[in-house]
Amino acid sequence: MDTRNITYFMAVFEHLHFTKAAELLGISQPTLSQQIRLLEAEVGMPLFDRIGKKVVATEAGRLLHQYGMKMIQAEMDAKSAIQELVSEKRGTVRLAVLPSDLDFQLVPLFVEFKTRYPHTKLQAFSTIFVRDEVLTHKVDLGIGLRGPKDKRLVQIPLGSEPYELFVHASSDLANKHEITLEELTRLALVMYPKGYIGRDLVDEVFREQGLELTTVMEAGSASSLLQLVAAGIGATIQPRELLKQHSGWEDIVTIPIVGPAPVRHMELTYYADRFISKAQHQLAEWLIEFFKSKTN
Incomplete structure (x- = not known):
């Protein structure tokens, strides 16, 4: 599971708004929607319910958010540990x-x-x-x-x-x-x-x-x-x-x-x-x- 897509997912989860999340990520809204669809295909379940203009996280989305935070933090920890090893x-x-x-x-x-x-x-x-x-x-x-x-x-x-x-x-x-x-x-x-x-x-x-x-x-x-x-x-x-x-x-x-x-x-x-x-x-x-x- 690509941490970049997890980052995209976390942005949508936080704002529950694809356009706003895309703007904050610096990508287009269609690109963001495509990446979320790829992630949903990978996990085999929808991560968000789209009810008109309203976006609501599904149970699978809430679960992925819980573990997604750990994945992103683990990546940051690895980079920090290596940086400390090779740099003052x-x-x-x-x-x-x-x-x-x-x-x-x-x-x-x-x-x-x-x-x-x-x-x-x-x-x-x-x-x-x-x-x-x-x-x-x-x-x-x-x-x-x-x-x-x-x-x-x-x-x-x-x-x-x-x-x-x-x-x-x-x-x-x-x-x-x-x-x-x-x-x-x-x-x-x-x-x-x-x-x-x-x-x-x-x-x-x-x-x-x-x-x-x-x-x-x-x-x-x-x-x-x-x-x-x-x-x-x-x-x-x-x-x-x-x-x-x-x-x-x-x-x-x-x-x-x-x-x-x-x-x-x-x-x-x-x-x-x-x-x-x-x-x-x-x-x-x-x-x-x-x-x-x-x-x-």
């Missing part, structure tokens, strides 16, 4: 990481990686869909919240991190040794918007206890939330290590949460059956060491 050029390393505080924390590590591998292009993507990005081969490595076991993935635990309350040092709360969930519901809070994983994780803990948080302001970055706390706008609930990774916030203190505290469990993931370059291995090792150092 290391290609590209793609990393998916949760947005907000994590991408900020990892910047020093990215700088170190680039110094070690100057010819390697490092692409770091902030996304809440880390596992999906790894499973669809859009990235090589992913750092996200721990998920259920998946035999397609290598899943390496990176430790756990409790959330704490961040308040201004001049706050009446600053001298408290701990604070309860119920007390937190009465505070003026600045948080990520709903839909951010960090916010949803915290909200879920409160919801399980029959409680609900209210906010006075919401912002989409860790640095913005810290600025709001420093300005006295409100307090925030964030991972404990966040303050250690941001310098210049001596006027902010953290207070442990009890009853129970929100906790995030992190993991490093990558696809089990794909080629991992030396540069990717090195980045993975550094990421594991980075998170290990945070828990020591």
